[in-house]
Amino acid sequence: MIRGVAHVDDEVANRALGTILPAAPGLTTGQIAARLRKLVIEGDTEAAKKAYDEGVTQARVWSTLEPDGTGTMISTGMEAHDLAAANRNINGLARLRKNAGDSRSIDKIRSEVFAQLLAGRIVPNGKKAEVNITGDLKTLGGLDDKTGYLGGFGPVHADIMRQIVERQHDATWTYEITDPETGEVFAVTTSRRPTAEQYRQLRARYKTCVHPGCRLDTAQCDIDHTKDRLFGGLTTLCNLAPLCRFHHRLKHRSAWTYRKLGDGSFEWTSQFGFKYITHPP
Numbered sequence: 001m002i003r004g005v006a007h008v009d010d011e012v013a014n015r016a017l018g019t020i021l022p023a024a025p026g027l028t029t030g031q032i033a034a035r036l037r038k039l040v041i042e043g044d045t046e047a048a049k050k051a052y053d054e055g056v057t058q059a060r061v062w063s064t065l066e067p068d069g070t071g072t073m074i075s076t077g078m079e080a081h082d083l084a085a086a087n088r089n090i091n092g093l094a095r096l097r098k099n100a101g102d103s104r105s106i107d108k109i110r111s112e113v114f115a116q117l118l119a120g121r122i123v124p125n126g127k128k129a130e131v132n133i134t135g136d137l138k139t140l141g142g143l144d145d146k147t148g149y150l151g152g153f154g155p156v157h158a159d160i161m162r163q164i165v166e167r168q169h170d171a172t173w174t175y176e177i178t179d180p181e182t183g184e185v186f187a188v189t190t191s192r193r194p195t196a197e198q199y200r201q202l203r204a205r206y207k208t209c210v211h212p213g214c215r216l217d218t219a220q221c222d223i224d225h226t227k228d229r230l231f232g233g234l235t236t237l238c239n240l241a242p243l244c245r246f247h248h249r250l251k252h253r254s255a256w257t258y259r260k261l262g263d264g265s266f267e268w269t270s271q272f273g274f275k276y277i278t279h280p281p
Contacts, residue, residue, distance in 0.1 A: 004036040007051045012043035026277075028213040038155035041147050048157050052080075073118070081133070081164040084152035090114055091220055093122070132219055134204060135161050149207055149281065152217040198235075199223060202242055205280055210258075210266045211247035212276040218242040224251065226260050241266065 001020075005013035016039035024032055041048040059077025066072055078086075094109040102109055116122045132151030138144040139158050148161030156164075203218045221242035227233030238260065243251060250256050255271035268276045 001032065001036060004033055005040060008040055008044055008047055012040065012047070016040050016043050028215075030215050031213065034154040034215070038147050041155055041157050045145055045157060045159075049159050052157060052160055080150050080153045080156050080160060081167075084132075084150050087152050088217070088219065090117070093117075095220075132203065132217075133161060133164055134207070135165070140165060151203075151207065151219055198237055198240060201237060202240060205264065206242050207281055208242075209244040209247055210241050210278050210280075211243060211250070212268055212278050214244055214247055216244040220244065222248045224248055226258065226266075 001017060001024075005016055008016075016036060019039055020032060020036055023035075027035070055077045056079055057077070059075070061073065061075045063071055063073040090110055090113050093113045094106055097109050097113070098106055113122065133148060133156075134151075135148035135158070136144060136146045139146045139148065140162065142162065145158040147155050148158060150156045150161070150164065202223060206218055208214060208218060209216045209221050221244050224241050224243045225233040225235065226239050226241050229235075233239050241258075241260065251258065256268065258266050258268040260266055261277075264280045266278045268278065270276070
């Protein structure tokens with residue numbers, strides 16, 4: 001929390017912290033950081049934009065040798081869309097290797113992919129990294145300054161969101177009409193697998209895996225039937241949810257259960273009977 005408000009004045013910091021503290025006991029540190037970033041941006045949009053621009057200006061990369069003989073490379077000041085796209089690219093390549101039978105941990109594979117990309121030992125396949133950004137239509141049009149959301153990164157300043165959008169010259173756009181009170185999007189189908197439209201709507205509604213505390217981007221998640229097809233669950237938006245591969249398996253192979261609530265939230269029950277609520281953005 002201290003780090004999240006270090007670059008803003010006391011008034012903005014106190015207001016943001018006062019808002020998030022009541023909810024903080026039910027959040028992970030990652031969720032707190034993401035929500036606090038949004039509150040800080042909304043608390044002083046000009047200061048948030050200035051801090052971002054200064055960070056980009058001071059960008060640098062450095063490397064160092066560790067005592068055990070391995071090396072560490074760090075890049076600071078990366079633009080948000082580049083960071084999100086790089087993460088998605090590394091995760092995708094690592095997942096391909098894992099699915100092909102690599103028995104090492106996904107973190108080890110990610111590290112190897114990262115090093116090989118920078119060293120030029122992985123030849124790019126010519127595909128552009130996907131950029132998934134969500135914003136209010138008025139803000140995208142420059143008529144408002146509501147905070148946007150960059151998939152794989154989190155909340156971003158409205159001006160930064162517009163800059164990212166301007167660079168997507170050949171992008172495919174998805175428009176969603178949502179309930180202003182709940183944000184819910186509804187559609188009905190009886191197909192076995194979610195349609196491309198349902199998948200886009202789920203990604204628009206839920207930015208991450210819906211298991212308590214998980215922040216893996218929805219683009220890297222499986223789509224799960226909340227009520228299994230085996231027991232009569234339909235392939236409708238009200239019965240679908242994004243789960244990362246780990247929590248998808250956890251749901252099917254353990255005593256963890258969950259159900260969707262009327263406002264789009266999910267109530268999870270652990271194998272010990274404890275209940276947790278996850279809320280959509």
